[in-house]
Amino acid sequence: MEPFNVHILGCGSALPTLHHNATCQVIEIRGKVFMIDCGEGTQIQIRRSKLHFSKIQAVFISHLHGDHCFGLWGMISTFGMTGRTVPLHIYAPEDFEEYFHQSMKLFCNGLGYDIHFHGLKTTEQKIIYEDRSLTVETIPLEHRIPCCGFLFREKPTAPHIRRDMIDYYKIPISQINNIKCGASWTTEEGDLIPNSRLTTPSAPPRSYAYCSDTRYMKRLHEVVRNVTLLYHESTYASDYRDRAKLYYHSTAEEAATVARDAEVGQLLLGHYSARYNNEQQILDEARAIFPNSTLANEGLVIKV
Incomplete structure (x- = not known):
């Protein structure tokens, strides 16, 4: 079976800590490498993971909060300094395009490779990338600003x-x-x-859904039904339920409810508030509803 791995480079929330890095994941699937979100410190995490810079062909940005995109320009600049020649594709909310190009002019001139920006309508569920072996589609989410998740699906293979x-x-x-x-x-x-x-018969197609950041959505389970692996933000445990509601985040119980109702294979929790020095409470609350729940952590590699 071809590799399908999710590398966790960062799983903290907005406030930087010594415990967790800002959000970033790398998806290895059928010989291709993609990045989801690019928080501050991503370059160092890539080096620690021993992933190769040059193999990342696209970056998917869920929304324009800094803990999900502040690392992007530094990484783009480093790609230029390390001799990259193949194009890099950036998929991000369409409102980001003007600011992105202005920042490129300021910080990333003369790269030696092309950047292709693809603006996303975060309210649409739509296939935004497709090749012979997989598709990537957007998942509309509900956050304080326009935000979408991403759903990676393998295409069925021949028997x-x-x-x-x-x-x-x-x-x-x-x-x-x-x-x-x-x-x-x-x-x-x-x-x-x-x-x-x-x-x-061939092995059933695998799928990975990334949902961060979002408040609890009663119908999200319909979009991610039966995915092999679901990453759902769990910024808070139930002791901060009111805060989660105020800032359009989810609790561990709510993430697990989505996983249970969607009948997913496994739930991966992340985007932890800096209030928690230990995420065991978050894990315990999720497992009470959906037993096959796991905590994301820097350096973790999940085989889908």
Whole structure:
């Protein structure tokens, strides 16, 4: 099975601490590398993770709060100093475009590679990236400013050929692709060999949904239903429920409720308030509702 990994580079919230870095994740999927959000300190975290700068082909910015984007220009500048030549794609809320280009003129002239900005309508659920093996679509979220999450989905792959059956029925190599596409085979004697005897099913497609920052949304579970892994912000435990409501954040209980109602495979919690020196309370509250919950932490790599 092709790798599909989520690297946690930062999982803290707005106030910098010595305990957690600002939000950033790197997604490895089928040989491609993407970044979600780029908080302050991202470059150092990339070096600690031993991920390669040059392999990041796109950055997805969820919203324009500094803990999700202040690291972007430093990283773009470093890409230029390290000799990058391939284009970099930036996907971010459309209101960001003018400020982004102004900042590029101030800090990032003469890079040696191209930057392509893609403005997002955060109120739309829409596919914004697609290639032969995956799609990325936006997830409208509810925060104090325009904000969206991102849903990474593998495309279904062809079934696996049963080599023993191919050899037994002396099926020519030229017919392999047809069989992968669902064709059966007729022998010289006229016997029909069904496709199900010639193949085994491929692994089910995997998916990852990133939802940060947002208040609890009663219908979010419909958008992320059955995803393999859900990252949902859990800035507070229930002791700060009123604060979560005021600042359009979620509690661990609310994140777990989304995971339970969506019937996801696993819940990953993050975006912790600096008020907590230990996130065990957050984890305990989530697991009371959705047992397969895990705390994000810097350096953690989750295999989807």
